[in-house]
Amino acid sequence: MLIRWLHVITGIAWIGASFYFVWLDNSLRPPAPGSDLADKGVSGELWAVHGGGFYNPQKYMVAPAQLPKELHWFKWEAYSTWLSGFALLTVVYYFNAYAMMVDKSVADLTSWQAIGIGLGSLVVGWVVYDLLCRSQLGRHGLAFGVVVFALLVGAAWVLTHFLSGRAAYIHVGAMIGTIMVANVAMVIIPGQRKMVGEMTAGRKPDPVYGIRGKQRSVHNNYFTLPVLFIMISNHFAMTYRHAHAWAVLGAIMAAGVFIRHFFNLRHKGRIEWRYPAIGVAILLGVFVALMPEPPGITGARTSAGASQVQFAQVQTIIQQRCVACHAAHPTQPGFASAPAGVMLDDANGVKQNAARIYQQAVQLKAMPLANMTNMTDAERAQLGAWFQAGAHTQ
Structure with a gap:
């Protein structure tokens, strides 16, 4: 219970930061050409009012001319969420794998085999995703997104043929969560450290670090709603016990992506109602498919x-x-x-x-x-x- 509570608290902090900074990026407006802000290298700013005060965030194209004395980092929310989540996975599933992960009607596995498949899925998921990001495909947002979505649905299909439905779902979620935290730990934060290091040495930072970090941050933003559903899916056996549980999960994840895309566009000033309409239509289709037969x-x-x-x-x-x-x-x-x-x-x-x-x-x-x-x-x-x-x- 305490680990689950910690996981929820840190997860809220991480998701809140993710949502806020993607909103911030999408809401920034470029300064007028020739203005003081443009001359300082500011690529965008906005004015906001909240909590009884006015705020004026600004984002620099690469970096400010001078490194500020105090710089806030956003990393421990991500690390704490993954560490508490893995601890929860270990306590609930790995310490009791025979009851929570093994379903003899699916595959006749030992507890250690089930645990090995679960842990292996986390490693393989990150390695394949990272290689795709670094490939030429990573430069094409829509095509990349389709391939990664297919990868996750394929992982769900494989896992539901080896583990219990509930364990399969939670490991797809753990795979996504591992990708998200690895993005922070292995790409975003190291890139930011290199930028700070170059500024400290008196050199202008290479903008590639910011571009890579932004890409992974956007990916994390789209992963969020699918992960949130998986976190609560263990309460709804009609999803993971369905004959085609992998397809149910794929449909719900797709709906989350469409709905998230609507909000990301809305922050840029574009209202595209077709995206939430598609998402809701998918969810209604899932609802109909999951309806139990009357007694x-x-x-x-x-x-x-x-x-x-x-x-x-x-x-x-x-x-x-x-x-x-x-x-x-x-x-x-x-x-x-x-x-x-x-x-x-x-x-x-x-x-x-x-x-x-x-x-x-x-x-x-x-x-x-x-x-x-x-x-x-x-x-x-x-x-x-x-x-x-x-x-x-x-």
Whole structure:
């Protein structure tokens, strides 16, 4: 809990800085030719009012004539977000990989194999992305963006064929987050240090460092909304448990990019409503695709005999498949308390949570987690028939 809280706090700081500086860059207006600002090398400025005061930020084409005594750097927000995120990934997924990462119905892996695939995806993702940035393709914004998007969707496809859906999603997010922080640590900050070093030595900085840093900063800006969705996706099993979970994730990431592009253009004074319209249309399409079948439709597909399921049968299934985690004192390693506070170790708990059992075990098939207790389709059908018949416990 504390690590997650730290991750959210530092993430807000990093995303806030990213959004602000891209807005600032896009909102700058060039000074009048021949003005004092133009003569000083200022490429753009703006006036803003906030918090009861007026602000006048200015951006230099390459660097000011003289290095200021105090210079603010923006790096620890990024580093702290990644470090806390990796710590969270380790505690939640790697320390309990068999329950959180391995899904035998997807691939029969050991815990160490699953962890290796997860860590490998972070390294491979950054290396491939960085090589693309440094290639000729990196000079063509739209083509580069399409290729990187295809890379991420391809990674999602591969990961969903080896890891549990939830672990696959979170590792796509971790891959993007790793790319983002590596952009800061390996390109943006080193470039800025070289610019400062050259100014300290009395030389004019090479503008290439600023150009590279700006490119990676813009990339990070477009990565942000996809990462934010992935951070909350573990609460929505209908996404990562879908038969084509990789395509669902790809569609939602694409919607985030279109919506982010709208705001980036808007900061430049261009209102392009087609971009949020496309993004919302994609999200609505995903919404329709994820809508579960009504209980009546599902029930019509169950056998007539299944409709006569007795509560004793239901309780036996739950005791065998669910109570290891969903109990006052869980016996499943890695669980100190019942997930979401749902306890199914007595008839009252089962009755109270009947709708959640139906949703998670029958409709979404998200529980048991990674199906580690091997609940069968026949058992799911029995739970569904019991719920549709009224979820009686007598």
